[in-house]
Amino acid sequence: MNWKGVPREEIEWAPTIASDKCTGCGMCVTSCGKNVFDFDKENRKAIVARPKDCMVGCTSCSVWCVFDAITFPDPKYVKDLIKKRGVLVFAKKQLEERLKNEERL
Ligand code: SF4
Numbered sequence: 001m002n003w004k005g006v007p008r009e010e011i012e013w014a015p016t017i018a019s020d021k022c023t024g025c026g027m028c029v030t031s032c033g034k035n036v037f038d039f040d041k042e043n044r045k046a047i048v049a050r051p052k053d054c055m056v057g058c059t060s061c062s063v064w065c066v067f068d069a070i071t072f073p074d075p076k077y078v079k080d081l082i083k084k085r086g087v088l089v090f091a092k093k094q095l096e097e098r099l100k101n102e103e104r105l
Pocket residue numbers: 017021022023024025026027028029045046064065066067068069070
């Protein structure tokens with residue numbers, strides 16, 4: 001799996017849950033479109049089960065968590081990654097392909 005040409009396993013982007021703050025409300029478990037979380041039924045808390053499935057740069061679940069239990073690395077990490085790993089070149093190619101495909105329709 002890679003993200004815009006960068007191997008996903010090399011990218012340190014995933015949520016961290018402070019379990020003492022997690023009330024088990026289920027917002028993150030039921031809302032993440034990437035199915036990153038599982039629910040620990042015994043302890044009634046969310047767990048980060050599939051961290052590498054998290055969309056690079058997304059922080060939505062930290063916004064949804066009204067108990068402020070979810071944190072992320074500094075977004076600057078992603079900005080630096082984009083600058084240093086050729087992500088803009090990759091994105092430009094993707095954009096050009098998309099525009100060509102749209103013209104064919
Ligand atoms: S949204 Fe926050 S409080 Fe609710 S289950 Fe997820 S981490 Fe726990």
